[in-house]
Amino acid sequence: MTTIKVLNEGYVRLVDHMGSDLTVANAARVSYAKQSFELSDRDIKLIKFLAREGHTSPFRHAITQFEVYAPLMVARQWWKYVVGSAHYEGTGDSLEAWNESSRRYITEEPVFYQPAAGEWRSKPENSKQGSGDIIAWELGEKYTRELQEYTELGLSKYEAALADGICAEQARLFLPAYGLFVRWYWTASVQSVAHFLNQRLEHDAQKEIQEYAKAILSLIEPLFPVSFDQLLTTGSVD
Missing domain, CATH: 3.30.160 (Double Stranded RNA Binding Domain)
Structure with a gap:
């Protein structure tokens, strides 16, 4: 499953990804000139340690790319994570990119989100x-x-x-702006996605963006099960 429908007309699609939990472990071990070729219990313990202690740079070597179709009110909340991605305390650039469709160039039929x-x-x-x-x-x-x-x-x-x-x-x-569906590509590291999910899966997050966060989690968790189990448990990427 690479596409999940959200809010009737919206969706999240997994376009591409690079790396795995093993990528995270090997990125952490490179300073010791060590490398694993298959994820082991030792690697899992290392990932748990990294997440628990807030050593997040290894999680920035694994990358994901999504296509998202969502109302503008959701897109502008989401965009804050790209703007702030280079300003996490003590982490540096967390690797994010955003490219959004524009009605300057296309006149596709407008679609609007309207609550029932x-x-x-x-x-x-x-x-x-x-x-x-x-x-x-x-x-x-x-x-x-x-x-x-x-x-x-x-x-x-x-x-x-x-x-x-x-x-x-x-x-x-x-065009009425906030309900208008817009389409964009979001490329982000595992650290960045976990930061987004830790905040937007919370019960007090806007319900509409919660639904998109759930879709992102469903698509990305099978690719990096150990990393997301730890990053979402510890909250170390907040």
């Missing part, structure tokens, strides 16, 4: 961010309908601007 009537959440009682319980269905149905009408209005103005010869990079200003 039973998916709207209330504001939290004791926090300025996040969300609370599901609101009453009747109120949710009202806002689903209003969002759909608002989206259709923006879409019609976007299409009219294109038809009148307005360039795509300006016509896109009519």
